[in-house]
Amino acid sequence: MKKVGVLSLQGDFAAHGAALERAGAVPVYVRERSQLGEIDGLILPGGESTTMLKLLRYENLFDDLAEFGRRKPMFGTCAGAILMARDVTNPAQESLGLMDIVVERNAYGRQVDSRVVDLDPAPEFEKRTAPGKLEAVFIRAPIIRRAGDGIHVLAEYAGDPVLIEQGRHLVTTFHPELTKDARVHCLFLEKL
Numbered sequence: 001m002k003k004v005g006v007l008s009l010q011g012d013f014a015a016h017g018a019a020l021e022r023a024g025a026v027p028v029y030v031r032e033r034s035q036l037g038e039i040d041g042l043i044l045p046g047g048e049s050t051t052m053l054k055l056l057r058y059e060n061l062f063d064d065l066a067e068f069g070r071r072k073p074m075f076g077t078c079a080g081a082i083l084m085a086r087d088v089t090n091p092a093q094e095s096l097g098l099m100d101i102v103v104e105r106n107a108y109g110r111q112v113d114s115r116v117v118d119l120d121p122a123p124e125f126e127k128r129t130a131p132g133k134l135e136a137v138f139i140r141a142p143i144i145r146r147a148g149d150g151i152h153v154l155a156e157y158a159g160d161p162v163l164i165e166q167g168r169h170l171v172t173t174f175h176p177e178l179t180k181d182a183r184v185h186c187l188f189l190e191k192l
């Protein structure tokens with residue numbers, strides 16, 4: 001069985017571990033560099049991207065993650081999406097540059113910073129997983145303001161891409177790990 005790492009320095013890594021189990025994979029809670037050798041793919045969870053960045057630097061993991069992402073599939077949700085982006089705004093911060101996207105942090109504003117909506121995913125998403133609306137939990141989410149030609153959009157919300165892939169990588173600006181629907185995690189497992 002494929003082993004999937006979940007970066008477990010900060011944020012909702014436990015929820016991703018449970019979601020992976022629902023999707024039929026074994027989670028490995030990654031806290032140090034040596035563990036990257038044991039896994040076939042890695043999830044960067046939601047949380048606070050600035051704090052995660054600090055911890056990545058502290059644990060000497062930043063460069064290893066960038067290198068891992070050049071070889072193996074990575075899936076970033078919310079703060080994880082911010083870490084995987086090419087460029088980050090509001091405010092600018094360092095990122096791994098694994099996805100050709102520009103993201104604006106906390107872009108939905110303070111009053112409506114969290115919400116749950118039902119998305120109509122692209123037919124292709126339903127074909128590759130299973131049919132049905134996709135429940136999406138947004139929590140102080142970023143918005144993908146620019147996406148390069150290599151970005152493939154699998155779901156949008158209010159005209160902005162919220163579930164995208166680029167080659168072996170997958171990104172959501174919402175939190176599929178917080179719902180019972182395991183389709184997004186299953187899609188990631190298909191990439192391993």
Ligand code: GLN
Binds near residue numbers: 045046077
């Ligand atoms: N607002 C957080 C950030 O900018 C992301 C929120 C989340 O992961 N739910 O890093």
